[in-house]
Amino acid sequence: MNTSPFALIILFINIGYCQSSTYVNCINYQDAAYRETMGEYITYRPGSFYIQDSDQSGYVNFIKLSPPVNSNVMFDSTYVPVAGRWNKEYFWDGLGLFDPKSLIFYLKNVASSGSADISIKYIPVDDQSNKDLLPVVGDWTGQGFDSIGVYDRSKKSFYLRNTNTNGSADIILSINDTFNVATSNPVVGDWQNDGIIRVGVYDEQTSIFSIRLTNDPSNNTIERFQFGPTFSQRIGIAGQWTVNKTGVGIILGGDWILKYSLASGAGDAEYGMIPRAVERLELPVVGRFQPSRCRTITNNSTANPTPLWAQNAIVYEMRIETFTDVIMFGKNASSFQAATTLLSQLADLGITLLSLNPILNDGCTSVTIDPRILNAYSNKYPNILNPCLSTNRSDPTQVDQEFTQFVSTAHQFGMHVIVDNVVHGIDPSSTYITTLPADFFMHYENGSFIITQWGTVALDWSSQALRSWWISSIGLKWVHTYDIDGFRIDLEPAYVGSVLWKELRDSVENMTGKQILLITELINSQGTQAYTFDFTQNKYLLFSNTTNYPDFMNGLNLVDECSRNYETYVSVGISNHDSSRYAAFGRLSYFGYAFILSPMVPRFFQGEEFNATYDWFIGPNVLYFNQSDWQQNSYSSNIYLRNQVKRLISIRKQYRTILAPLDRPLNRVNILRITQYSNDTIDLEPYSMWNEATNPGASITVLASRNSSGLASLTIPLQSMSYNMTLWLHYHIVDLLNQSLLYIVDNPNRNQTQINLHLNLDHGSVVPILIQGCNTDC
Numbered sequence: 001m002n003t004s005p006f007a008l009i010i011l012f013i014n015i016g017y018c019q020s021s022t023y024v025n026c027i028n029y030q031d032a033a034y035r036e037t038m039g040e041y042i043t044y045r046p047g048s049f050y051i052q053d054s055d056q057s058g059y060v061n062f063i064k065l066s067p068p069v070n071s072n073v074m075f076d077s078t079y080v081p082v083a084g085r086w087n088k089e090y091f092w093d094g095l096g097l098f099d100p101k102s103l104i105f106y107l108k109n110v111a112s113s114g115s116a117d118i119s120i121k122y123i124p125v126d127d128q129s130n131k132d133l134l135p136v137v138g139d140w141t142g143q144g145f146d147s148i149g150v151y152d153r154s155k156k157s158f159y160l161r162n163t164n165t166n167g168s169a170d171i172i173l174s175i176n177d178t179f180n181v182a183t184s185n186p187v188v189g190d191w192q193n194d195g196i197i198r199v200g201v202y203d204e205q206t207s208i209f210s211i212r213l214t215n216d217p218s219n220n221t222i223e224r225f226q227f228g229p230t231f232s233q234r235i236g237i238a239g240q241w242t243v244n245k246t247g248v249g250i251i252l253g254g255d256w257i258l259k260y261s262l263a264s265g266a267g268d269a270e271y272g273m274i275p276r277a278v279e280r281l282e283l284p285v286v287g288r289f290q291p292s293r294c295r296t297i298t299n300n301s302t303a304n305p306t307p308l309w310a311q312n313a314i315v316y317e318m319r320i321e322t323f324t325d326v327i328m329f330g331k332n333a334s335s336f337q338a339a340t341t342l343l344s345q346l347a348d349l350g351i352t353l354l355s356l357n358p359i360l361n362d363g364c365t366s367v368t369i370d371p372r373i374l375n376a377y378s379n380k381y382p383n384i385l386n387p388c389l390s391t392n393r394s395d396p397t398q399v400d401q402e403f404t405q406f407v408s409t410a411h412q413f414g415m416h417v418i419v420d421n422v423v424h425g426i427d428p429s430s431t432y433i434t435t436l437p438a439d440f441f442m443h444y445e446n447g448s449f450i451i452t453q454w455g456t457v458a459l460d461w462s463s464q465a466l467r468s469w470w471i472s473s474i475g476l477k478w479v480h481t482y483d484i485d486g487f488r489i490d491l492e493p494a495y496v497g498s499v500l501w502k503e504l505r506d507s508v509e510n511m512t513g514k515q516i517l518l519i520t521e522l523i524n525s526q527g528t529q530a531y532t533f534d535f536t537q538n539k540y541l542l543f544s545n546t547t548n549y550p551d552f553m554n555g556l557n558l559v560d561e562c563s564r565n566y567e568t569y570v571s572v573g574i575s576n577h578d579s580s581r582y583a584a585f586g587r588l589s590y591f592g593y594a595f596i597l598s599p600m601v602p603r604f605f606q607g608e609e610f611n612a613t614y615d616w617f618i619g620p621n622v623l624y625f626n627q628s629d630w631q632q633n634s635y636s637s638n639i640y641l642r643n644q645v646k647r648l649i650s651i652r653k654q655y656r657t658i659l660a661p662l663d664r665p666l667n668r669v670n671i672l673r674i675t676q677y678s679n680d681t682i683d684l685e686p687y688s689m690w691n692e693a694t695n696p697g698a699s700i701t702v703l704a705s706r707n708s709s710g711l712a713s714l715t716i717p718l719q720s721m722s723y724n725m726t727l728w729l730h731y732h733i734v735d736l737l738n739q740s741l742l743y744i745v746d747n748p749n750r751n752q753t754q755i756n757l758h759l760n761l762d763h764g765s766v767v768p769i770l771i772q773g774c775n776t777d778c
Contacts, residue, residue, distance in 0.1 A: 035240060035241065035242065035243060035288070036239040036240045036241065036286050036287055036288055037051070037052040037286070037287070037288070037289060038051075038052050038239075038256055038284065038285075038286060039051030039052060039081075039083065039284070039285040039286070039287065039289065040282040040283065040284060040285070041080075041081035041097075041282060041283045041284075041285060042282055043077045043282065043283060044077060044442070044443075044444055044445065044450060045442070045462075046074075046075035046076050046077060046079060046445075047064050047065045047066060047075045047097070048062070048063070048064055048065075048462065049062070049063040049064075049065065049081065049095060049111075049285065050062055050063075050497065051063060051095075051111055051285070051287075051289045052289065061111070061289075061499075062113075062461075062462040062499070063095065063111060063112060063113050064113045064462075065095055065096075065097060065106070065108055065113070065114070065115075065116060066113075066114060066115045066116070067106060067115065067116060068106065068115055068116045068117075068118075068119055069115050071119075073099075073106070075097060075106075076445070077445060078099075078100060078101065079097040079098060079099055079100075080097065080098045080100060080134065080135050080283065081095065081096070081097060081098075081283050081284075081285045082095070082096040082097070082098055082105065082107075082135050082136075082137050082148075082285070083095050083096065083111070083137075083285040083286065083287035083289075084096070084107075084137040084138070084145075084146030084287065085139075085145050085146050085288075086107050086109055086117075086118070086145060086146060086164055087109050087145060088144050088145050090109050090110060092110065092111065092287075092288055092289060093111060093287035093288050093289055094107060094108045094109045094110050094111055094117075095107075095108050095111050095285070095287075096108060096116065096137075097116075098135035100133065100134075100135075102121070103121060103122045103123075103124065103133065103150070104119050104120065104121045104122075105119065105120045105121075105122070105135065105148050105164075106118075106119050107119070107120065107164070111287070111289045118164065120148055120164050120165060120166060121166045122148060122149075122150055122159075122161070122166075122167075122168070123166065123167055123168045124159075124168070125159065125168050125169065128152055128155075128159075132152050132153045132154040132155075133150040133151070133152055133153075134150060134151045134153065134185070134186055135148070135149070135150055135151075136148075136149045136150065136151055136158065136160075136186050136188050136199065137149065137188075138160075138188045138197025138198075138199075139195065139196060139197050140160050140162060140171060140196070140197055140215055141162055141196065141215070142194070142195050142196045143162070145164075146197070147160070147161050147162055147163055147164050148160075148161050148164060149161060149169070151186035151199075151201075153181055153182075153184065154181065155174075156174060156175050156176075156179075156181060156184075156201075157172060157173065157174045157175070158171075158172070158173045158174075158175075158186070158199045159171075159172055160172075160173070160199075160215075171215060171217065172217060173199055173212060173215060173217055174217075174220065175199070175200070175201050175210055175212060175222065176220045176222060177201075177210040177222045177224065179201060179203035179206065179208065179210060180203050180205045180206070183203055183204045183205040184201045184202065184203045184204070185201065185202055185204070185235060185236055186199065186200070186201055186202075187199075187200045187201065187202050187209065187211070187236050187237060187238045187248070188200065188238065189211070189238035189239070189240075189246045189248075190240065190246045191211050191212075191213060191223075191246060191262060192213070193244055193245055193246060196215065198211065198212050198213065198214065198215055199211075199212050199215075200212055200238075201236075202235075202236020202237075202248075202250075204234045204235070204236065206226070207226050207227060207228040207229060207234075207250075208224055208225070208226050209224065209225055209226075209227060209236060209238075209248055209262075210222050210223075210224050211223050211224075211262065223262070225262065225263055225264045226264045227248055227249075227250065227259050227263075227264060227265070227267075228250040228252070228257065229252070234250045234251060234252050235250065235251040235283075235284060236248065236249075236250055237249045237250065237251060237256070237284055237286060238286075239258075239286040241258050241260055241268075241269070242260050245260065245261070246262065247259045247260040247261050247262065247268075248262060249267070251284050255270055256270070256284075257269075257270045258270070306515075306517070306534040306569065307485075307486075307515040307516070307517055307534075309352070309416060310353065310416070310486075310517045310534060310535075310569075311569070311660075312352070312653070312656050312660070313352050313353040313416075313535075313601055314350055314351050314352045314353065314596075314601075314602055314604075314649055314652075315351075315352075315353045315354075315355050315571060315601060315602065315603040315604065316346055316351040316353065316354050316355065316603075316604045316605075316606065317355045317357070317573075317576060317577065317603060317604065317605045317606065318339070318354060318355070318356055318357065318605075318606040319356070319357040319577060319606065319624060320334065320335070320336060320339055320356060320357070320359055320389050321334045321371045321372045321374075321388075321389070322334070322372050322606075322618065322624075322625070322626060322627045322628055323338075323339050323342070323606055323628055324338035324339055324342070324628070324630070325627055325628060325629055325630060327629070327631060328630050328631065329341075331391075332391050334371050334372060334388070334389065335389055335390055335391045335402060336389055336390065336399070336402035336403050336405070336406040337390070337391050337402045337405070337406075338391075339406060340402070340405060340406045340409050342630070343406075343409050343410055343413055343415065344413060345633075346413075346415065347413035347414060347415055348646070349609060349642070349645065349646050349649065350646055350649030350650060350653065351415055351604070352414065352415055352416065353415065353416050353417075353418065353485075353517075354410055354415055354416070354417045354418070355418050355419075355420075355488050355519070355603070356417065356418070356419045356420060357376065357377075357420050357577055357624065358376035358377055358379075358419070358420040358422055358490075359376070359385060359386055359389060359403070359419055359420075360376055360379070360380070360381055360382050360383070360384060360385065360386060360422075361380060361381035361384040361385065361386045361387065362374045362375065362376040362378060362380050362381075362386055362427075363380050363381075363427075363429070364386055364387065364388035364393075365387070365388075369388065370618070371386065371388035371389065372618040372619070372625065372627065373618055373619050373625075375619075375624075376420075376422075377420075377422055377454070377490060378427040378454075378455070378456065379422040379424070379425060379426055379427055379430075379456055380426070380427040380429065380430045380432075381430060381432065382421075382422060382426070382474055383473040383474045383477060385399045385400060385403060386399065387399050389402070389403070390402050400481075400482075403482055404481075404482055404483075407482055407483050407484060408483070411483070416485040416486075416517070417484050417485055418484060418485055418486040418487055418488050418517055418519065419478065419484055419487060419488070420487070420488050420489075420490055421474065421475075421487040421488070421489045421490065422490045422491075423459065423461075423470075423489060423490065423491065423492065423495050423496050423500075424452045424454050424456055424458070424459070424490070424491055424495050425441075425451075425452045425454065425456025425457045425458045425459050426441075426456055426457050426459065427456055427457075428449075428451070428455070428456065428457055433449075433457055436469075437465060437466075439460065439463050439465065439466075440459060440460060440463060440465070440466045440469070441457050441458065441459060441460055442457075442458040442459070442460045459495075461495065461496045461497075461499075461500060467499070467500050467503060470500065470504075471500070471503055471504050471507050475487070475504040475507065475508065476504075476507060476508060476511060479508050479512060479514065479516060480511065480512060485514075485516060485517055486516035486517030486518055486519070486534075487516070487517075487518055487519070488519040488520075488521070488537060489501070489518065489519065489520050489521065489533075490521055491521055491522060492520040492521060492522065492533075493520055493522065493533070494522055498532040498533070501518055501532045501533065502532045504516075504518075505518065505532065517534050517535070518532065518533050518534055518535075519533070519534060519535040519536070519537050519571075520533045520535070520536055520537060521536075521537045522536065522537075534569055535569045535570070535571050535601060536569075536570055536571060537571060537573075537576070537603070552572070552593070552594040553590070553684075553706055557673070557685065558594045558598060558671070558687055559671050559672065559673040559685075559687055562599060562669055562671050569600075569601055570600050570601065571600060571601040571602070571603045572594065572595055572598060572600040572601070572602060572603065573602075573603040573604070573605065574590055574591070574595060574604070574605070574608055575605045575608055575623060576603070576605050576623070577605065577622065577623050577624035578622055578623075578624070579605070579622065579623050580614075580621050580622055580623070581614045581623070582605070582607070582608050582611075582612060582613070582614050582623070583608075584608050584611065585611075585764075586611040586637070586638075586641055586764070587706070587763075587764030587765075588641065588644050588645075588648075588764060588765055588766050589684065589704040589705055589706055589764050589765055589766040590706075590764075591644075591645050591648055591766070592648050592702065592704055592737075592766030592768065593684055593702055593704035593766055596645070596648040596649055596651075596652050597648060597651065597652060597659055597700070597702045597766070597768050598659070598702075599659065599660060599669040599671060599689065602652075605623060606628050607628040607629075607632075609641075609642050609645050610632055610633040610635075610638040610639075610641060610642045611632070611637070611638045611641050612628055612629060612632055613629065613632065614626050616629060644737070647737060648737065648766075648768075651736050651737070651768060655695070655698075655700060655770075657691050657694035657695055658689050658690060658691045658694075658695055658698065658699075658700055659689060659700065660691070669689065670689060670690050670691060670692075670721065671687055671688070671689050672687060672688045672689075672717070672720060672721065673685060673687055674686040674687055674688055674701060674714050674715075674716060675714065675715075676712060676713065676714045677713040677714065682703065682704075682705050682708055682710065682712045682761055683705060683706050683707055683708045684703075684704045684705060684706055686701055686702060686703045686704075686712070686714055687701070687702055688700065688701040688702075688716055688721070689702075690721050690722070690725070692721070692722045692724060692725070696724065696773070697724070697725060697728050697772060697773025697774070698770065698771065698772050698773070699716065699718075699721060699725070699770075699771045700736070700768055700769065700770055700771075701714075701716055701757070701768070701769045701771065702766065702767075702768050702769075703757075703759060703761060703766070703767045703768075703769065704761070704765065704766040704767070705761045705762065705763060705764060705765055705766075706764065707763065707764075708761075708763065709760075709761060709762050709763045709765075710760065710761065711758065711759070711760055711761075712757070712758070712759050712760070712761050713756070713757070713758045714756075714757050715754050715755070715756050715757075716754060716755040716756075716757065716771060717753070717754050718752060718753055718754055718755060718771075719753045719754070725773065726747075726750070726751060726752050726753055727747075727750045727751075727773075728747055728750070728752070728773025728774055728775060729746070729747055729748065729750065729774065729775045729776075730744055730745065730746055730747065730773070730774045730775070730778070731744065731745040731747065731752065731755060731771055731772065731773050731774070732744055732770075732771075732772045732774060732778040733745065733755070733757070733769060733770075733771055734769070734770040734771075734772065735767060735768075735769060736768040736769070736770050737766070737767060737768055742759075742769075755771055757769060
């Protein structure tokens with residue numbers, strides 16, 4: 001994407017409540033009204049925007065802006081987006097487009113589909129060249145609405161108008177700073193947090209923001225700071241990401257990296273943006289966009305809550321093609337029937353939720369094709385089961401029967417089943433490219449297909465016809481026909497956002513009365529969108545051998561992460577199908593610490609519970625193509641590991657009200673960092689958890705070692721948990737994994753403020769310690 005023609009709008013609206021009779025479903029937006037959210041303009045679909053609501057719900061809207069009524073204007077890919085409050089009578093920001101050829105702004109008073117309300121021509125001064133002019137808008141004088149302006153890159157100057165009428169600049173401001181003109185873009189913001197918008201530039205070559213502190217032409221005071229990596233292909237942005245305080249950010253490879261202040265340093269948040277098909281073909285807009293629930297609507301329903309069965313899930317990710325092997329299962333390997341025979345072992349382990357990698361038809365039509373070598377994430381036929389996952393490929397009905405039996409058996413064992421749903425596009429070799437309606441797909445202006453970074457033909461999720469087909473032919477079909485319990489949605493919410501999935505949840509509940517589970521692979525700015533999604537798949541990995549996930553075994557702190565407000569359940573994995581290896585290496589500490597014995601939802605990948613190896617690759621070196629070897633499940637050392645993992649899961653279930661999944665908001669769980677004595681050598685920081693409301697007098701402390709061994713000496717500060725924790729007559733100290741009483745601490749004066757622990761830990765071990773207060777015998 002050419003990053004030179006773009007605009008970013010920073011706005012201030014002094015509003016606490018929706019008051020107009022036009023907005024019927026309004027609630028108190030006193031906080032949300034002062035925050036700005038993100039949007040993108042789709043350059044290859046002229047007039048098309050995706051924007052997020054400003055109530056911080058993350059709800060995404062598709063908006064199509066059209067030229068003014070009775071005009072002969074045709075928007076094209078060279079137009080640049082703007083957003084602003086063009087009229088004092090409107091509470092929220094509207095949208096607009098700037099034509100760099102005619103220098104005309106086309107503005108709509110509200111952020112909704114329809115024709116532009118006004119058109120305004122900027123009249124250049126003297127020798128200004130159209131090719132050097134980029135649009136900006138803002139409230140330059142504090143008058144309560146935003147007006148237009150341009151940035152002349154060649155002159156390093158801003159030309160601003162105080163009214164939304166045709167004309168030349170009322171204010172001319174220069175940026176007297178050293179920066180590379182060719183790689184600079186304008187940014188505007190309320191730098192002083194006083195309601196007046198001021199100007200600045202961002203040099204993507206040096207990552208330096210140069211912001212002007214006044215709109216007085218005679219006062220050229222500049223503030224400079226660096227934010228972002230120093231290489232090209234970025235866009236500098238700014239916005240009031242928090243209440244009444246302006247920060248900055250960059251757009252990098254389709255992601256928004258935000259800083260909540262005007263300063264150098266690390267970013268405070270990194271978000272995968274709402275629906276996108278091809279990175280760097282979108283331009284950013286920032287504003288306070290009217291929340292959907294504050295519009296005139298007829299449906300007053302609320303979002304579906306997470307199913308109760310999912311709130312204490314133990315998730316097991318599996319790929320049917322590689323889950324069973326030829327040595328043990330012969331010609332029935334890689335089938336649902338073979339996988340069904342192993343479900344009793346997973347239930348015995350304690351698994352409650354099976355998450356299946358794509359089981360759709362990936363082109364495996366021949367009986368001679370090895371289904372393990374194909375990649376179903378290419379999304380060839382998303383609404384048809386893969387016939388090669390049955391024991392009789394020549395009978396097209398066999399796979400339906402075997403999958404139905406698989407799901408039924410899982411349900412009998414108390415396990416639920418969800419399947420992968422892939423939404424980025426359709427495999428170019430699929431016949432669906434020609435048989436499905438053309439408007440299901442994204443096209444460039446010349447009519448050619450847009451290809452995603454995954455090599456698929458991009459789907460056009462603004463099409464209501466596509467969404468309706470997807471819901472009926474995939475969503476409802478899979479739930480109704482096979483009785484599955486939900487979907488794990490690949491790459492979401494980066495491609496579709498929340499609209500489709502909210503429609504799917506409502507449709508399933510209306511038709512079947514069933515509440516389904518929706519898991520996204522990625523996490524967005526609010527962690528969930530309008531409470532449409534329940535889990536994020538792998539916001540965290542325990543040990544990451546990729547750069548995609550934070551790593552609890554290399555410095556990331558569990559207690560710190562539990563203070564973040566993702567407003568969704570968050571899962572943690574040791575490995576997943578994208579990993580290049582199993583990461584636990586047979587160490588029990590990897591299963592206990594920050595995984596099973598944490599407030600996050602544990603997510604296994606097939607085979608790691610018995611220390612499976614990763615040397616049987618059928619394709620590329622990722623676990624998706626690694627063949628599980630169930631003979632390894634019978635090795636004596638692996639039997640011991642599996643039984644210990646089983647015991648850890650039983651501890652989690654027994655003390656689920658203490659070791660509970662993080663609920664909305666995420667930071668409700670009681671978790672405390674425990675400091676070791678300075679002479680100790682244990683390399684993982686212990687933590688304690690408790691729940692005084694449901695487990696009076698009880699806390700669980702998790703000690704673990706990754707690479708070290710030795711004495712762990714630590715103090716558990718009872719008074720930091722709860723005053724009531726200090727008042728028990730006795731405290732029983734129990735090793736939960738080995739089910740042994742270590743010792744008893746008496747408290748006759750009922751003033752025990754701390755418990756001292758001294759334990760030897762072996763390399764790769766974990767010890768969950770229960771401290772239980774008692775007034776009689778425990």
